[in-house]
Amino acid sequence: MKIRRHRLALTALLATAIVAAGCGSSSSGTKSPASATSATTTGAGAASTPTSTAPSTSGGGGAGSAAVTNYLTYVHGKGGTASGTPVTIGWINQQGGQQQVGPLATAGAETAVKYINAELGGIGGHPLALKECFIRTAEEEGTTCAQQMLADKAISVVDEGAVAIGIQSFYSTLAGAKPVIVGVSVTPIDSVQKNAVIYFGDPTHILAPFGTYAKQVLHANSASLIYPNIAGLTDGAKAISQGMKSAGVSLKEVSYDESNPDLIGPISSAGASSADLVIPYTDSSGCVNLAKGLKQVGISEAKKIVSAPLCLNGQVAAGLGGDFPIWTYAIASSLYGDTTDPGLAPYTKVMAKYSTPADAPDPWNLVAFAQVLTTARLLNQIGYGKIAPTAILTKAKAFTGPIALGAPQLQCGKYAAAPAVCNDRTQFFEYHGKHMFTKAASWLQPPS
Secondary structure, eight states, X not given: OOSSTTTTOOOHHHHHHHHHHOOOXXXXXXOOXXXXXXXXXXXXXXXEOOOTTSOEEESOOTTGXXXXXXXXXXXXXXXXXXXXXXXXXXXXXXXXXXXXXOTTXXXXXXXXXXXXXXXXXXXXXXXXXXXXXXXXXXXXXXXXXXXXXXHOTTEEEEEEOSOOTTHHHHHHHHTTSSOEEEXXXXXXXXXXXXXXXXXXXXXXXXSTHHHHIIIIISOOSEEEEEEEOOTTHHHHHHHHHHHHHHHTOEEEEEXXXXXXXXOHHHHHHTTTTTOSEEXXXXXXXXXXXXXXXXHXXXXXXXXXXXXXXXGOOHHHHXXXXXXXXXXXXXESSOOXXXXXXXXXXXXXXXXXXXXXXXXXXXXXXXXXXXXXXXXXXXXXXXXXXXXXXXXXXXXXXXXXXXXXXSXXXXXXXXXXXXXXXXXXXXXXXXXXXTTEEEEEEEEEOOOO
């Protein structure tokens, strides 16, 4: 989840690529129907499960029976349309420049605000508002955003999207004056902040479960890790490496120049052909080359290849002839299109009504939507007129889940060296092609 143009951006190409590939069958998975026939009654009303324009799964996913399916209850809302003096929260994201981590995080946050104000009664009946500040290209822009949040006395909490550039200066300037709520952190900087909570996890803790999966599920003794030498991605690679070592899996890792399209050399140098497990860890722009390279050296077994969800991207599918790489994927949130995840039905319903359909599959859109819902929950629990930075931070750190569209349990402060981290759980799905997934493992944690 690191810096690169349009990284993790699932645009209209996602739906186009999925539809173009058509619907297939597999003995290992289930196929989503041409039209959804099941529904779940939620705070958003009756919501159909995702149709054949999204990936499907079998074997279960999400938080299961603990999944959040009633948003009105979840946010402690009054229901109806909000009115009156708004309750403002800050919003920062890295977007608008050449390096964009998760530009659609903002779309997810904005959709959540629209929905909360239109149907959930806002915050104690008052509308919720976002004050947005975007970091584009420079570290000092983080300072500017922090100054704006500090200057606005109406803001008691700041929600953070996908930010790498400028986040250090942001926290330094904010100086703990206001709490920060993060969905998925993309750098270790968020993790050490005492005035922040990271509800879906950071790279160090949600990539470490790769080691647990390798040892406990695959019973692997050896692994190969191949990744581009890009600032930021190297942090994630280190987390995967540490997870493997902690699990007792022998690892050979090789980095490569991102400008190199021929990756047979790095794949071979990492000993991928003889390893029990191969981990291609890259951003969406590098997935096509790695997928082609692995195929050229004869590595194609989905169980043997495990990756982060960055390659579940319409641009990647288009570059590979209309489908995603046939690998196993780890994800620390709900997997869009997982028809066995009861938490996705209300999300799909809200997205269809308040958002651009192409935004819904994007993991940053999904996480930011859930993140703002959770922020609204905290504000409603405190009560309009009593909202203050200290009260919010106390409530935020005490939240133990389940979180909407995320893990069934949270534990903020579990790690002394990373006090902001609240989740270290990751689920794994094996992909069979033609948009069919089966659950391979449920919410694994880092090796002990």
